[in-house]
Amino acid sequence: MRSNLLSILYILFIQFIFFYPTTELKSQEVKSQEVNYYKDIAVIVKTHCAPCHNQEGLAPFSLLSYEDVASRSNFIGYVTKTRYMPPFKADIAFQHYKNENTLSAEEIQLIQTWISTGSAKGQKKQRKGDPVTTDIHQKNAPESINVNDYDISVGMQKAFKINELGKEEFRFFYAPLNNGASKMIKSIQFVPGNKKLVHHSRIMTDTTGSIAGIDGISESDTAVYKFQTKPLADNFLFGWVPGNDKIVFPEGTGKKLFQGSNFIFNVHYSPSPIISSDSSFIRIKFTDKPVEREVITLTLKEDNIANLPFIIKANQVATFYMRSAVLTQDISLISIMPHMHLLGRKFKAFAATPSGDIVQLINIPDWDFNWQMTYTFQNYLYLPKGSVIYAEAQYDNTIQNERNPNKQPKDVGYGWGTNDEMMNLVIYYVAYKPGDENKPL
Numbered sequence: 284m285r286s287n288l289l290s291i292l293y294i295l296f297i298q299f300i301f302f303y304p305t306t307e308l309k310s311q312e313v314k315s316q317e318v319n320y321y322k323d324i325a326v327i328v329k330t331h332c333a334p335c336h337n338q339e340g341l342a343p344f345s346l347l348s349y350e351d352v353a354s355r356s357n358f359i360g361y362v363t364k365t366r367y368m369p370p371f372k373a374d375i376a377f378q379h380y381k382n383e384n385t386l387s388a389e390e391i392q393l394i395q396t397w398i399s400t401g402s403a404k405g406q407k408k409q410r411k412g413d414p415v416t417t418d419i420h421q422k423n424a425p426e427s428i429n430v431n432d433y434d435i436s437v438g439m440q441k442a443f444k445i446n447e448l449g450k451e452e453f454r455f456f457y458a459p460l461n462n463g464a465s466k467m468i469k470s471i472q473f474v475p476g477n478k479k480l481v482h483h484s485r486i487m488t489d490t491t492g493s494i495a496g497i498d499g500i501s502e503s504d505t506a507v508y509k510f511q512t513k514p515l516a517d518n519f520l521f522g523w524v525p526g527n528d529k530i531v532f533p534e535g536t537g538k539k540l541f542q543g544s545n546f547i548f549n550v551h552y553s554p555s556p557i558i559s560s561d562s563s564f565i566r567i568k569f570t571d572k573p574v575e576r577e578v579i580t581l582t583l584k585e586d587n588i589a590n591l592p593f594i595i596k597a598n599q600v601a602t603f604y605m606r607s608a609v610l611t612q613d614i615s616l617i618s619i620m621p622h623m624h625l626l627g628r629k630f631k632a633f634a635a636t637p638s639g640d641i642v643q644l645i646n647i648p649d650w651d652f653n654w655q656m657t658y659t660f661q662n663y664l665y666l667p668k669g670s671v672i673y674a675e676a677q678y679d680n681t682i683q684n685e686r687n688p689n690k691q692p693k694d695v696g697y698g699w700g701t702n703d704e705m706m707n708l709v710i711y712y713v714a715y716k717p718g719d720e721n722k723p724l
């Protein structure tokens with residue numbers, strides 16, 4: 284009996300020694316773990332948001348300071364939780380990319396906790412060596428905006444005037460260059476003239492001389508069709524969306540700009556509340572020494588579709604399948620870009636090697652016409668000779684698809700216009716060299 288009492292006292296004593304201080308320690312820990320802006324949130328915003336949300340105005344507001352972020356905290360909580368922002372559409376469980384930008388589940392949760400506990404500011408330098416300051420944010424602004432490192436600049440022949448208010452515009456522009464000799468491109472940059480209105484742009488190259496008259500024509504104007512008769516030298520050279528300002532080809536490679544090239548580019552303008560204008564242009568830098576490896580474009584397009592005709596019937600969800608020709612050499616992929624319009628919902632591409640291996644290329648489970656990016660692989664991606672590239676795309680031509688431009692769905696087929704459809708997969712590659720798969724891009 285007595286020994287029992289003693290042992291109980293003993294246990295209580297032990298508990299007092301061990302647990303009392305521990306509990307106190309824990310509450311101290313919780314205090315220092317309070318989620319605040321400078322300690323936890325600034326670094327997330329700097330890495331994942333500030334590259335677009337800065338003073339250059341590519342995104343509608345800056346997210347560079349505590350005030351910028353805290354004053355919109357609920358909105359930020361919403362767009363990050365729903366993964367609307369940062370806008371990165373490819374599934375990174377399928378394949379990784381050099382330019383991937385997604386928040387981890389922990390980061391999303393951290394933002395939620397920060398908001399629900401009152402969006403504390405914290406202190407600027409809470410941890411030693413913590414470099415998170417507003418200045419660093421600004422340094423993180425896209426370098427391409429201020430860089431004057433280019434050889435030629437070609438643009439619209441005259442500014443495009445936006446007269447109709449509150450309406451989206453899709454226009455084609457002609458930018459004549461007519462270069463004397465073929466040259467190798469090191470980088471291509473698109474510079475939107477009116478940053479508030481230019482939403483995205485696609486640049487193509489023409490050597491036929493037959494496309495000049497397309498200048499300024501609306502994509503919805505049927506006159507566009509008469510320019511679609513001859514194949515372009517480069518159906519697709521570069522696609523610009525905010526955050527995808529330029530493409531720089533890897534060291535030792537370059538993309539050929541054919542002799543006598545002119546550019547056409549289409550621009551998607553957001554609805555404007557005021558009469559305004561735009562003068563956008565393209566900047567190109569050529570390689571300064573001869574390149575060892577030429578970047579080639581492999582485009583899978585509507586002719587590669589196995590289940591033609593490419594018509595998406597009204598009120599139906601349809602899936603189309605394309606396959607490339609069998610590769611006749613070993614190649615190393617650099618980047619990949621799927622393209623569809625407003626009815627597009629999902630896109631997936633992979634390659635099958637002759638030994639039966641599957642190489643996963645891209646999976647976009649929730650296609651968004653507004654965020655068509657070029658996805659650059661982390662390393663050169665090797666595909667052996669004999670491989671075949673497959674792609675499948677799903678289109679939703681029902682009213683369930685909120686982007687369907689036709690409130691009364693109608694049959695939709697191929698065309699350049701945004702209300703027509705396309706199915707493209709644009710891949711940049713070079714001929715394979717042993718060791719490429721370990722070279723970062």
Ligand code: HEC
Nearest residue numbers: 331332335336341342343358359362363368369370525526
């Ligand atoms: C690739 C560029 C880019 C990145 C990165 C980016 N944004 Fe955006 N963001 C935009 C653009 C452009 C818009 C305006 C167009 C739109 O809403 O689609 C926008 C809109 C927003 C909006 C307003 C949404 C609305 O419906 O009006 C919020 C809030 C926002 N971003 C927060 C963030 C946060 C938070 C991050 C980082 C976690 C982030 N963004 C990362 C480009 C970007």
